[in-house]
Amino acid sequence: MSEEASGHLAEQFTTLEKQAHASRLGMWVFICTEILLFGGLFVSYAYYRAMFPEEFREASRHLKTWIGTLNTFVLLTSSFTVAMSLHFARTTRGRGAAGLLALSIGLALLFLAFKGYEYSQDFAEGLFPGRLVREPALRNPGGGIFLGLYYMMTGLHAIHVTIGIGVLAVMGVLASRGAFSAHYDTPLELGAMYWHLVDAIWIFLWPLLYLL
Amino acid sequence: MPPAASEPASPVTYLNATRGVRAWLLTRDHKRIALLFMALVTLNFLLGGLFAMTLRVKLLFPGPFMIEPITYNRIFTLHGVIMVWLFMIPAIPTIFGNFMLPLMLGAKDLAFPRLNLLSFYIYAIGSLVTLWGMVQGGADTGWTFYTPYSTTTPTQIVPVLMGVFIVGFSTILTGLNFIVTTHTLRAPGMKWMRMPLFVWGIYATSVIQVLATPVLGLVLLLVAFEHAFGWGLFDPAVGGDPLLFQHLFWFYSHPAVYIMVLPSFAVMSEVVCAYAHKNIFNYKAIAYSSLGIAFVGFFTWGHHMFVSGLSTFDSGVFGVLSMLVGIFTAIKVFNWVGTFYKGSIDFRAPVVYVLGLLFYLVFGGMTGIAVATTSLDVHWNDTYFIVAHFHFIMVGVTIMAFLMGLHYWYPKMFGRLYPERAALVASVVIAFGFVATFLPQFLLGNGGMLRRYYSYPEKYQALHVLSTAGASLLFLGLATVLTYLVVSLRWGERAAHNPWGSKGFEWLSATPPPPSNYEELPRFTGEPHDYSTTEPQAVTEPGAPS
């Protein structure tokens, strides 16, 4: 174990490996809580779709599928760049890692920009959630519910994207300062896991909301 | 471990290692954080208890008395909210769990000490937000927040929802920390099957905390949205279904009752062994039954919905699973009783609580089985029978376990002894007060007295008066406990290293423990609470200078 790495060892751990394992396990447990959080929404979705299959399909047609699809590819790419940045950090190419993280942040911002544009289009068409919906074709039981789910799910996801941007930014700064190495990359690894989680959730949101 | 015979004037303990407000408020020492939690949790308990007393006083009379109906509704809501989320769920894990878990595992701290402190502050903020909501007028929905009442009530429900939401994060972080600690910070020789049963209980609790709480968070968020902005997923006018709310809410809240009770079982397992001076009757049965409760307990939530319009099919499924989850508790009960067999029992105040707990648990648990039989719940749902059922467990089990833990670990935590005689008297007062408060409520429920009732038909008055009288006794007993425990902090007799002669692993460190628990990590060679030999259970010098 190198000198520089052992500086990261907290008192309660005996080895750095153990500490890294603990952090990783902690992250997985955290990811489980996220799954249950979104799980509640997925359950609501299944529940209401069982009640209002037609209304859901109808309401889904009003969404901008092309934006959703574009965003899918944007997020997938960002996930890839984040994964690569971890690889660079491990092979001690700190600048490469930082560059890739910057690219990922750019993609994430693009995602949010698309999302924002999509919301503004939705609002313009009167696609409001719940009983606030203006679009006449969706003023029925089910239509408002679908839109409520749509805003809840994508909104909560967008919040996660925003947090993810912050996490990636911090990691980018650390990476550019050369904080990571083959021996010590736990923060970046965990940050990357968080970002992949955000991607994985979108992988489900996309077909459920746009591809009906 | 023979206690250190002659201690130097004042050994370095976690209590006196550093001084000053900052050293306490910014500490990362799990033991200090435990004490921070203890202060706030006790305050919240007091508050919830005062609300309970207000309810009881109002219920002395069938008609309007002392407070308005709307005030009554707010008070029982706050009583429930405070007791459940601000007192009971954090109580044992954040105080005793925090304090004892690393000691028992032979670790120097939790895996994530900073997260632990953060968890405390989140809890503090959540409490404050809830209290702020209370000052703003408070919610009047009951702690269950059923829609569509909760989404349309004119009261200030949003701050209360947000307060609980915030506290949820604290619960999750604590659970996460405990899970990781248990997995990664076991000292050499601490095999899974050698872990103290307290650790098993807390571990199982943490699993539930981590998996269930996010769903609650989501549900609260949805209700708050619907109340504040008029849109959400439960609005019946656009096809939203109140039953979905109930599914999601109880998916959290039934496991949550096990979040409340598993730590009590954990304390019970330690205390029974320590005072019986006897190894646990069947270690594996207790350890695995905790996990059994944690997992099966997730799939019984529908037993709260038998008369809500739930399908007959689901009712059957939830009914059977409720029976299965009951069996794990029964296993524990019989194992505790078996532990006394051929023990060497030291009759002190905690043993009174142990006896009480056994009776209340079987009674409260069996009435849980009774309401889970579907057909009888059609009568009992939302009556005082239910109120009695859950107070028998939440007060009769959890408060008793909390009290026995306080007494058992008091010397460990503070290095002082509590007055035994006063403790015995108080424990008996509490036992009688408890039975007088809640036994009549079963009868009230049988007779058709409904919960959340401001005014009630006159025929129920006699039993209500009895219940209020009991509650006063209970209050008296608890106040006595609080008084002598606070007084003993300062004036209590200094405790020996291990005054109860316990062979729980937490006693391997010095009393009170030094800041980093063990100067040298122990290596465990024996089982916890093995009283059949006088061999040491671990190879190490306890942190105390000897």
Place this chain on the structure above:
Amino acid sequence: MGAPGSGEVGVLATLERVLREVLYLSPAASTYAQRIDRLHFLIILTTLVAATGIFAAAGYFIVRYRRRPGVETTPRFTPRPWMESLIIGVPLSFFLLCFYLGFRDFVWLHNPPKDALDVYVTGKQWMWKFSYPGGPNEVNVLTVPQGKPVRLLLTSRDVIHSFYVPDFRMKQDALPGRYTSLWFEAISAGSYQVLCAEFCGVQHSMMRARLDVLKPEEFDTWLAEHRRGLQARQDGSGGLALPPMAEQGRLLTVKFECLRCHTVDGTAHIGPTFLDLYRRQEKLTSGDSVMADEAYLTESMMDPLAKVVAGFNPVMPSYLGQLSGPEAGAIVEYIKSLRSDQQQPIPAQGPTYAPSGQ
């Protein structure tokens, strides 16, 4: 099983009576209550025995094996497999037995017989409305025949309520906009209390109603009479119909939604009831009292805050400028016509239903 009075042996019947007394249970008034009370006794008695037994066993051990000086170690004890199976097997069989017995009745409760009489029940903050297919409607009184199955179809107009008859041991939630059902058969004629079991707001505990069980013949007469009254009024021909002026007033109270806050059945709601209001002595918040004559009634509509009735909040809006003079007069006439000593069927506003069996 559970047929009323089927050869109840003396001892058993006495035992049941005693248990009901001790457990604070009212006599079983529905066939469902008869079916489930035995299970109730079984479980509660087992609970008592188990709790006492376990407590006693622990107490015995604590005394028998109390600490004696000089005892350093205790023997290690590992339970044998038969103990384990007993610990698990006995309670589990009992629990499953309870479940079986209970769920059988629960399924029974969820399968109403085909010939059940349908009654529609609507809960609203904070009253119950009962409507029979083809009329009539009643507020806070449900009338049913004895010994015949009755199916309630419950719904709510605002939040969740729960229809509960303690003597029948049954309840069912009423969900907003949805219909749930509950069926029962009353054993003996009489009056029973109906309560609302699901928390629904400020007056939740006062959301009570009466359940009248009539002998079948009486019930038929009752129903026929009420239908006739309804019929007559709908034809506008005599019977119990209101005089035209009062009828106009009734329509106005519907139009202006007075019944959101007032009732016509004698129960206080957000505002006082209109029943028997005319010429009543009203206590005011100012401490005075006033006789509710025509002038006062009119003033109450136009300037409600001038005299506020004690026990109520000053929340009634003023109808000055909305109600014309003659309209106010018509409402006063309507209020005058609301006397409890005179049979006054509540007008049918509900749907007409096609009764259904299975």
Place this chain on the structure above:
Amino acid sequence: MGLSEIEARASERVSPLRYLVVFVALVVLAAVSFGISRLGLGVWGTVISLAIAVIKATLVVLFFMHLWEHQGSSRLALATAVGFVILLMSVAVIDVFARLPTANSPGSVQAKKYLPQEGLPRVPEPNQEPGQMPVGP
């Protein structure tokens, strides 16, 4: 302890090629999913696109998030979380179909048969009286 060392070593050995392969697979799968959704297969379309989503998420979790190399406890945790969501979903959705049809939301497929809404506006206010309604399970 041995295990966590193995875990650490293993993740060092991951080659960038693997990331690239996974990425390409993800993109292809997404494209396939989109294509299939255009065919208008109704319920089957949803089933297929969900199956593809599961495959994609599995790839992300196993390789981007390195679950492939991580220890059993992490896998167990994830499996539990996913399993619980699926169970919660199943029981709740079964309830929709199994309960008294009229206890479902008005306007839902289950309740529609029993609560026709002729002449009423399509969004029923909560305090609206139902129309003709022959109720019966």
